Amino acid sequence: MQVNRELFDEVMVPNYAPSAVIPVKGQGSRVWDQQGNEFIDFAGGIAVNCLGHCHPALVNALKEQGEKLWHLSNVMTNEPALRLAKKITDATFANKVYFANSGAESNEAALKLARRWALDVHGEQKSQIIAFNKGFHGRTFFTVTVGGQAAYSDGFGPKPGDVVHCDYNDLEAFAKTINDNTCAVMLEPLQGEGGIISPTKQFIQGVRELCDKHNALLIFDEVQTGVGRTGDLYAYQGLGVTPDILTTAKALGGGFPIGAMITTTEIAKHLKIGTHGSTYGGNPLACAVAEAAFDTVNQEDVLTGVKEKEQLLRDGLAKINAKYNVFSEVRGKGLLIGAVLNDEYQGRARDFLVASANNGLMSLVAGINVVRFTPSLVITNEELNEGLTRFEKAVAEVVNG
Numbered sequence: 001m002q003v004n005r006e007l008f009d010e011v012m013v014p015n016y017a018p019s020a021v022i023p024v025k026g027q028g029s030r031v032w033d034q035q036g037n038e039f040i041d042f043a044g045g046i047a048v049n050c051l052g053h054c055h056p057a058l059v060n061a062l063k064e065q066g067e068k069l070w071h072l073s074n075v076m077t078n079e080p081a082l083r084l085a086k087k088i089t090d091a092t093f094a095n096k097v098y099f100a101n102s103g104a105e106s107n108e109a110a111l112k113l114a115r116r117w118a119l120d121v122h123g124e125q126k127s128q129i130i131a132f133n134k135g136f137h138g139r140t141f142f143t144v145t146v147g148g149q150a151a152y153s154d155g156f157g158p159k160p161g162d163v164v165h166c167d168y169n170d171l172e173a174f175a176k177t178i179n180d181n182t183c184a185v186m187l188e189p190l191q192g193e194g195g196i197i198s199p200t201k202q203f204i205q206g207v208r209e210l211c212d213k214h215n216a217l218l219i220f221d222e223v224q225t226g227v228g229r230t231g232d233l234y235a236y237q238g239l240g241v242t243p244d245i246l247t248t249a250k251a252l253g254g255g256f257p258i259g260a261m262i263t264t265t266e267i268a269k270h271l272k273i274g275t276h277g278s279t280y281g282g283n284p285l286a287c288a289v290a291e292a293a294f295d296t297v298n299q300e301d302v303l304t305g306v307k308e309k310e311q312l313l314r315d316g317l318a319k320i321n322a323k324y325n326v327f328s329e330v331r332g333k334g335l336l337i338g339a340v341l342n343d344e345y346q347g348r349a350r351d352f353l354v355a356s357a358n359n360g361l362m363s364l365v366a367g368i369n370v371v372r373f374t375p376s377l378v379i380t381n382e383e384l385n386e387g388l389t390r391f392e393k394a395v396a397e398v399v400n401g
């Protein structure tokens with residue numbers, strides 16, 4: 001069988017527009033396609049491959065568990081799930097874990113738990129959910145409605161109700177919106193898909209205080225920021241603001257699908273037997289790989305390394321910008337970095353992505369004006385520098401038309 005990009009158009013639902021390149025092999029932060037062309041990976045499968053490709057710890061965990069036990073369902077529990085849950089709760093504010101298979105599912109669980117908590121504790125009037133424009137929380141109907149881009153939730157019939165949006169970092173607007181009927185506030189502690197936007201200290205602290213004042217739960221969607229991405233194990237730890245519920249996915253499995261919703265005992269108790277569930281959630285194979293990823297990332301030297309590599313990446317981008325003057329700003333935290341295009345290059349982030357791919361570099365965009373980089377947390381300095389060299393060539397191509 002000829003497997004090529006044309007086959008995609010023939011057999012796949014057309015909701016994606018993948019590149020013509022079909023990768024077949026990866027090692028560390030290098031990837032090779034069907035023709036043997038090599039790429040440096042600054043995309044990391046959209047902030048998922050926190051340890052690059054085929055990291056030995058993950059390969060070993062997969063092989064070992066793969067020869068033991070793959071799946072049970074939640075009719076029985078399993079050792080990898082319990083070990084992973086213990087490690088997550090030991091390392092965070094949370095006491096309880098619910099496993100899912102993706103970011104959206106973890107957020108779906110968080111929102112359903114918040115609604116059930118509010119109903120049990122305060123009554124059915126307390127159902128309002130506040131979220132933020134440009135926020136992204138996944139593609140199930142509830143999470144896409146809570147997300148801050150109506151275009152993603154329009155056109156699918158009646159939406160889940162009592163969801164409102166404010167501008168991120170606008171504490172005044174938020175203060176006017178939150179009230180005693182607010183059940184939960186969901187936000188990313190650094191907006192990823194929306195353009196790599198950090199919260200101000202005043203905003204994030206103000207949101208926490210107002211949630212406390214109105215008895216609303218604060219949900220941090222750390223699907224993109226979690227598991228070392230920002231240089232802290234979870235971004236909330238670097239902000240000094242603790243949520244009531246936190247969701248984690250993407251990097252949690254280092255490339256194997258898994259997600260989790262974590263919370264306190266007091267809140268968790270409202271997700272009683274039978275209220276929610278998932279056939280695959282907490283699957284032993286996924287949890288064994290995630291445990292290895294979590295153990296590997298949750299090390300002082302790896303987290304410190306993220307901060308050091310952030311500086312290298314920022315220095316490299318600053319050098320390129322000094323030469324070609326294409327960015328107005330480089331923002332973000334850790335290895336979740338956005339290079340914002342200046343006025344002259346508005347709307348052209350995709351051009352930089354395409355030019356990068358043509359020069360052997362995988363990158364991402366965050367909207368039409370931001371080139372996004374989310375490389376492996378353990379990318380070597382050699383790979384990082386090689387990636388920057390290739391990016392400079394791409395920038396030169398875009399600038400010179």
Ligand SMILES: *Cc1c(COP(=O)(O)O)cnc(C)c1O
Pocket residue numbers: 101102103104105107136137138139188192193221222223224225249250
């Ligand atoms: C990617 C992402 C999601 C959705 O995760 P899926 O695994 O695609 O369902 C949710 N929230 C944030 C912040 C994300 O970056």
